[in-house]
Amino acid sequence: xxxxxxxxxxxxxxxxxxxxxxxxxxxxxxxxxxxxxxxxxxxxxxxxxxxxxxxxxxxxxxxxxxxxxxxxxxxxxxxxxxxxxxxxxxxxxxxxxxxxxxxxxxxxxxxxxxxxxxxxxxxxxxxxxxxxxxxxxxxxxxxxxxxxxxxxxxxxxxxxxxxxxxxxxxxxxxxxxxxxxxxxxxxxxxxxxxxxxxxxxxxxxxxxxxxxxxxxxxxxxxxxxxxxxxxxxxxxxxxxxxxxxxxxxxxxxxxxxxxxxxxxxxxxxxxxxxxxxxxxxxxxxxxxxxxxxxxxxxxxxxxxxxxxxxxxxxxxxxxxxxxxxxxxxxxxxxxxxxxxxxxxxxxxxxxxxxxxxxxxxxxxxxxxxxxxxxxxxxxxxxxxxxxxxxxxxxxxxxxxxxxxxxxxxxxxxxxxxxxxxxxxxxxxxxxxxxxxxxxxxxxx
Numbered sequence: 351x352x353x354x355x356x357x358x359x360x361x362x363x364x365x366x367x368x369x370x371x372x373x374x375x376x377x378x379x380x381x382x383x384x385x386x387x388x389x390x391x392x393x394x395x396x397x398x399x400x401x402x403x404x405x406x407x408x409x410x411x412x413x414x415x416x417x418x419x420x421x422x423x424x425x426x427x428x429x430x431x432x433x434x435x436x437x438x439x440x441x442x443x444x445x446x447x448x449x450x451x452x453x454x455x456x457x458x459x460x461x462x463x464x465x466x467x468x469x470x471x472x473x474x475x476x477x478x479x480x481x482x483x484x485x486x487x488x489x490x491x492x493x494x495x496x497x498x499x500x501x502x503x504x505x506x507x508x509x510x511x512x513x514x515x516x517x518x519x520x521x522x523x524x525x526x527x528x529x530x531x532x533x534x535x536x537x538x539x540x541x542x543x544x545x546x547x548x549x550x551x552x553x554x555x556x557x558x559x560x561x562x563x564x565x566x567x568x569x570x571x572x573x574x575x576x577x578x579x580x581x582x583x584x585x586x587x588x589x590x591x592x593x594x595x596x597x598x599x600x601x602x603x604x605x606x607x608x609x610x611x612x613x614x615x616x617x618x619x620x621x622x623x624x625x626x627x628x629x630x631x632x633x634x635x636x637x638x639x640x641x642x643x644x645x646x647x648x649x650x651x652x653x654x655x656x657x658x659x660x661x662x663x664x665x666x667x668x669x670x671x672x673x674x675x676x677x678x679x680x681x682x683x684x685x686x687x688x689x690x691x692x693x694x695x696x697x698x699x700x701x702x703x704x705x706x707x708x709x710x711x712x713x714x715x716x717x718x719x720x721x722x723x724x725x726x727x728x729x730x731x732x733x734x735x736x737x738x739x740x741x742x743x744x745x746x747x748x749x750x751x752x753x754x755x756x757x758x759x760x761x762x763x764x765x766x767x768x769x770x771x772x773x774x775x776x777x778x779x780x781x782x783x784x785x786x787x788x789x790x791x792x793x794x
């Protein structure tokens with residue numbers, strides 16, 4: 351079935367040589383993955399605390415002209431836009447202009463939905479930023495017919511007033527593009543500016559993301575052409591880059607993998623080189639809303655634990671583009687990927703993270719390693735770090751725990767599974783708080 355697909359992209363191998371010093375194991379991995387996928391091309395970049403490790407492209411950005419995919423190829427990153435909006439939220443909270451616990455209607459009075467139940471509490475800014483507000487994913491029904499993305503704020507709010515909520519706020523995780531549209535409108539009111547202008551001023555410009563923008567970039571010649579699979583061949587998309595209107599805060603960003611990787615790196619690089627401040631990072635990477643056993647929501651970011659690798663991620667999918675950003679702020683590594691077809695980037699996520707594991711910085715975790723005991727004596731707790739940067743507690747055996755936020759860990763196995771451990775400083779003392787019990791580290 352995929353024979354024609356393979357033939358279309360096979361001739362691009364010579365043109366598709368990676369741009370930049372990509373390690374051979376990465377090249378082998380990605381070339382193997384690309385043969386299995388319905389995308390003609392993919393671009394990838396990796397970073398650590400010091401900056402860009404490598405970046406390049408594989409396959410074709412445009413099949414007709416045989417234009418190769420490179421690190422400088424632009425893609426629409428779709429829902430990856432949400433983590434940029436999340437950073438804007440956290441900045442405005444730090445500035446005192448937004449209160450996460452305040453109702454959304456505090457900043458957007460026009461938001462007046464019918465609730466799922468008459469006694470439902472108000473939707474808060476935190477509910478919206480963690481996809482726990484009870485919204486549907488998108489506008490649906492007759493009002494959405496014939497128009498799928500470029501809504502006005504008035505259209506979105508009118509639809510919500512008529513439709514109501516699908517669940518009580520704060521009750522369950524329900525991913526919502528609509529939610530981030532109204533969140534962006536609330537940020538505009540709180541900060542006194544248009545969303546795209548705010549993001550340029552407060553995020554893109556300070557972080558030096560010069561290759562990132564919005565729908566104004568859609569006609570540039572370096573934008574990848576989108577393709578989708580039709581039976582056994584590739585079909586060029588006719589409208590693959592969208593202007594999202596009021597839903598820009600959810601989906602509109604256009605960028606390169608280098609810029610997106612640098613955006614991720616700003617969340618864990620060492621200050622003062624454009625790093626996201628520690629307090630803002632704490633807001634972003636605190637698990638505000640749990641999703642089952644192995645996942646949680648920060649502000650826009652999804653925390654995932656699986657395959658032995660804890661990580662913060664966000665993916666994007668629109669028309670004929672797929673994208674992904676994955677970072678580990680605890681050890682300072684990250685990757686950005688984008689493809690111009692219906693590709694499963696998730697199959698590259700963990701293998702690539704493992705391939706850049708040697709670039710991880712374990713100093714933050716090493717800072718809590720040691721032997722701890724209760725102030726008045728008792729059972730000693732030994733904290734050790736495995737080579738995979740996942741901490742181990744030893745109390746008559748090994749108990750593994752993974753980072754869930756700044757100096758906060760969750761135990762993932764054994765009788766103490768799902769218990770929480772936090773490390774704090776009390777003067778000169780390093781203290782471990784484990785389910786209300788207090789342990790003090792012995793002098794190293």
